[in-house]
Amino acid sequence: MSDNWPAELLADGRSLRDVGGGVRSALPSSDAGAPYDRTAAAYDRLVRSRLYNRAVWSTSPEAYVAFAADAIGSSDGPLLDVGCGTALFTAALYRASRRRIALVDRSQGMLARAAQRIGGRFGAAGPALLQADLFGLPFRPGSFDTVTCHGVLHLMDDVPAVLRALREQAAPGAGLFASSLVGESSRGRAWLRMLHKAGEVVAPRSAAEVVALARAEWGERVEVRRDGCMLFLTARA
């Protein structure tokens, strides 16, 4: 295992600076973070709730963990998790994995909580926590054997641009994994509309719409699974 992880994968002209708490940033020092900085603790409390996931989205934290486990188990090489948040559903898996893992989020607040949750295994041997924007990732294209993006697409206006940014990071044959909330029940649609009005997510999309966007960017062989209002997409680069 290299002791220069993940700096060895940086594109020319990109660098990382230490911002404390086990987090490094690829953002310019003038760019402090993102809206989720203020809401990391509240986000964690709500999203981990079994009742909330069942009642609102007709799914469960176990479904999220199972999808993340599929991604981690899909290969041995470097893994990139884009929009990792607080690593609520992934921390235990990442702690246990021997893969080289880069967790990226725009929000320093979310990353700080992810760092606490994952614990002290940073640096050469452990997951790297990096503040970066998914539309300006600091790595050379094709650097990762697995690229994951859990629960982010429903925040994004331009899903094709997100899917392209993820695919660009994937080595040939690498696994691509993305999940998204979709409006596949009347209650789920109502909540997505309410969250949209509050500025938290974009207007609800159906599963068919998201699948069509994914197949246009990642190819017709995108595999699709859905549990309630959570859609799980898998493909090979």
Ligand SMILES: C[S@@+](CC[C@H](N)C(=O)[O-])C[C@H]1O[C@@H](n2cnc3c(N)ncnc32)[C@H](O)[C@@H]1O
């Ligand atoms: C709904 S949370 C999902 C977090 C985590 N993946 C999970 O499943 O619990 C979305 C995350 O995407 C991050 N995010 C939003 N826009 C981003 C961007 N442009 N670049 C990187 N991260 C972004 C937010 O900061 C937030 O942590």
